[in-house]
Amino acid sequence: MKILDFLFYLFLCLIVGIALFVYDLHSDLYFPATFIDDSVSYEVYEKDILEVPFEHIQSVDITKLNESNYLISCFEGDTQKDSNLYGILFSPNKYSIQTYDNKWQNIAVNTEVWGNLRILATQDMLLSKIKQKIYSFSAPILQQDKETLYLFLNARNLAHLATSRIHIFRTNLHDVLKYLQDSHITHSSLKELQMIKEENKPPEFDFYGRVLLGSLANLNYFLSTKILEVYRDIYNENFILPLYAKFYEYINFFGIFDSNFKLQEVIKPHNNSHLYKPIIAKVPQGHISEMNKYTSTMNNSRSCLALYHNAQIHKEHSANLHFQTCEINNGIFEFQPLKISHNIENIGDLSLATFGKYVILVYTNVTHSMLQLAIWNGEDFITIQQIEKNQKSEFISPNIIVHGLHAYIVYADKQQQKVMVVTLNEQYIDNLMSSHNMR
Numbered sequence: 001m002k003i004l005d006f007l008f009y010l011f012l013c014l015i016v017g018i019a020l021f022v023y024d025l026h027s028d029l030y031f032p033a034t035f036i037d038d039s040v041s042y043e044v045y046e047k048d049i050l051e052v053p054f055e056h057i058q059s060v061d062i063t064k065l066n067e068s069n070y071l072i073s074c075f076e077g078d079t080q081k082d083s084n085l086y087g088i089l090f091s092p093n094k095y096s097i098q099t100y101d102n103k104w105q106n107i108a109v110n111t112e113v114w115g116n117l118r119i120l121a122t123q124d125m126l127l128s129k130i131k132q133k134i135y136s137f138s139a140p141i142l143q144q145d146k147e148t149l150y151l152f153l154n155a156r157n158l159a160h161l162a163t164s165r166i167h168i169f170r171t172n173l174h175d176v177l178k179y180l181q182d183s184h185i186t187h188s189s190l191k192e193l194q195m196i197k198e199e200n201k202p203p204e205f206d207f208y209g210r211v212l213l214g215s216l217a218n219l220n221y222f223l224s225t226k227i228l229e230v231y232r233d234i235y236n237e238n239f240i241l242p243l244y245a246k247f248y249e250y251i252n253f254f255g256i257f258d259s260n261f262k263l264q265e266v267i268k269p270h271n272n273s274h275l276y277k278p279i280i281a282k283v284p285q286g287h288i289s290e291m292n293k294y295t296s297t298m299n300n301s302r303s304c305l306a307l308y309h310n311a312q313i314h315k316e317h318s319a320n321l322h323f324q325t326c327e328i329n330n331g332i333f334e335f336q337p338l339k340i341s342h343n344i345e346n347i348g349d350l351s352l353a354t355f356g357k358y359v360i361l362v363y364t365n366v367t368h369s370m371l372q373l374a375i376w377n378g379e380d381f382i383t384i385q386q387i388e389k390n391q392k393s394e395f396i397s398p399n400i401i402v403h404g405l406h407a408y409i410v411y412a413d414k415q416q417q418k419v420m421v422v423t424l425n426e427q428y429i430d431n432l433m434s435s436h437n438m439r
Contacts, residue, residue: 043428044094044406048113050419052086059397060419061226062090062410063142063149065177067097068110070401071149072410073120074419075140082123085140085151089115089180092423096404104404115180121205126153126169129207137167143227143239145259149173151205154222166223166243168261169205176203211241212263213255221245224277225351226399238264242278249273250311254280254333269335275308275322281352283325283359283376303327305359305376306335307352319366320345321381344374344381353400355407356426362387362398362409371395371411375433384432387422388413 058077065071070090077083091110099105127134134155141152151169179202213221221243228240237259245251250273256265269278283303308322321341327334348364359376371388374381387409388395394414401408409422 043431044423044425045428046093046423048090048092048421048423050088050114050117052117052417052419054084054086055417057396057412057414057417057419058083059139060399060410060412061140061142061397062399062401062408062421063144064401064403065089065144065173067403068092068095068107069177070408071142071176071180072419072421073140073142074117074412075138077138083137084119084123085121086117087120087176087180088117088419089177090408090410090421091115092406092408092421094406094423094425096406098404106405118180118202120176120202121151121169126167126205126207129169129205130155130167132157134167139223141223141226144173145237147173149176150208152211152223152227164220164222164246166211166221166241168208168211170208171203171205179203209261211243211255211257211261213243213266220247225279228280228282240280242280244276244278246276250276252276252278252308254278254306267333267335269306269324269326269333270338272308272322272338274311275338276311277309277350279307279350279352280326281305281354281359284354284357304333305352307350307361308338309347309350319347321347321350321363323381339380341380343383349396349398351398351400351409353402353407355400355402355429356405358426358429360400360407360429362400362411364395364398368394368396368414371398373409375429382436384429384436388420392416 052074054076056076057074059075061073061075063071068091070092072088072090074086074088075083076086091113093110093113094106094108095110096104096106123137126137134157136156137153138156139154143150143152148170149172151171153167153169154164155167156164211223222245224242224244228242229237239257239259239261241255241257243253243255245253252269252275254267254269255263256267258264281304283305304326306324306326310319310322321344322338323341324338325336344361344363346365348366348368351362353360361374361376361381362371363374364371369389369391370386372383373385373387374383393416396412396414398409398411401410406423406425409424410419412419
């Protein structure tokens with residue numbers, strides 16, 4: 001009898017070992033699993049507003065400096081003068097930290113949400129770092145990686161020709177944080193640096209290099225939105241850059257780069273020449289999606305979702321959201337056919353993020369008078385809340401950043417000269433979906 005018991009447990013262990021091996025074999029090499037904490041039972045929805053002292057806000061961006069501090073950048077662009085990049089420290093009243101056992105804990109201690117607006121860089125300062133003729137910069141995107149803060153800029157090479165390349169600058173993350181937290185700085189203008197102590201000068205962004213894509217699009221290409229952090233293994237971190245090129249027609253592609261931003265792979269998701277400004281995000285494991293129709297039930301690899309703008313704004317359904325479901329099997333991307341959303345139309349600016357068990361979308365309408373929140377339901381996006389609506393406003397450049405139990409949505413009101421941040425948690429979305437009978 002003891003021998004039979006021993007053989008039974010040995011057989012059981014063997015089956016479990018094989019199952020774990022098969023799961024690991026089919027696990028995605030890019031997207032890590034997302035830990036979801038179900039312990040939070042209260043909802044969070046807060047809005048913080050900052051007035052800025054300049055009129056020409058072209059875009060805003062947000063990146064995490066540490067668990068309790070975020071850098072919000074404001075790009076001031078004017079055709080009559082040089083462009084400036086400003087930064088301000090945002091310390092949310094509610095944030096979360098990860099404990100030693102990998103669980104998220106809520107913290108609410110920050111009393112001063114906004115820091116002081118500082119100038120981070122001018123166009124002249126950045127041009128001085130490049131030994132090349134650049135006409136103008138646009139669409140700055142900040143990306144934090146370990147101890148380094150990267151600045152990505154679409155750089156236009158010639159004044160009258162649409163030639164653009166992506167330039168990368170970098171600086172020390174701790175120097176930026178120290179500069180933004182320094183209470184002794186009284187002037188933000190670089191023209192008044194002689195009145196600021198030497199140690200209080202803005203940290204310099206050194207030129208790191210250009211994004212090189214081989215022969216595909218080295219003449220005219222653009223970075224469309226935030227970079228997606230991914231990895232192949234614990235030793236080799238990677239980034240996905242959503243890119244598009246403009247020749248006679250548009251070409252969308254996703255470039256996979258290593259931690260030194262060296263090109264590893266270029267993925268072309270479709271052949272529609274009228275779509276541009278691609279965005280990509282992962283779909284949380286266990287989410288019911290269209291990919292279930294195309295994949296085996298034994299395949300546990302990650303699903304993803306890509307969105308696009310349409311350049312043909314005067315044709316039927318042209319302003320509707322276009323999307324593709326996708327999957328990564330052992331590092332190989334598989335994109336399904338393009339679809340047109342039946343629920344999200346009349347779109348302007350977009351931002352997409354994975355938030356716990358949800359994929360959330362924030363978008364403006366074409367006239368930028370409205371900002372809305374939508375959720376991916378596995379087949380399409382469904383709008384669940386109107387965040388802003390004002391015919392006298394121009395809401396631009398929404399961006400979502402997620403950390404722990406909270407998501408932070410930053411956007412600007414170009415007409416009112418304001419920057420806003422909305423803080424929310426999963427429970428708030430749960431309650432919204434319950435009220436819409438969508439769960």
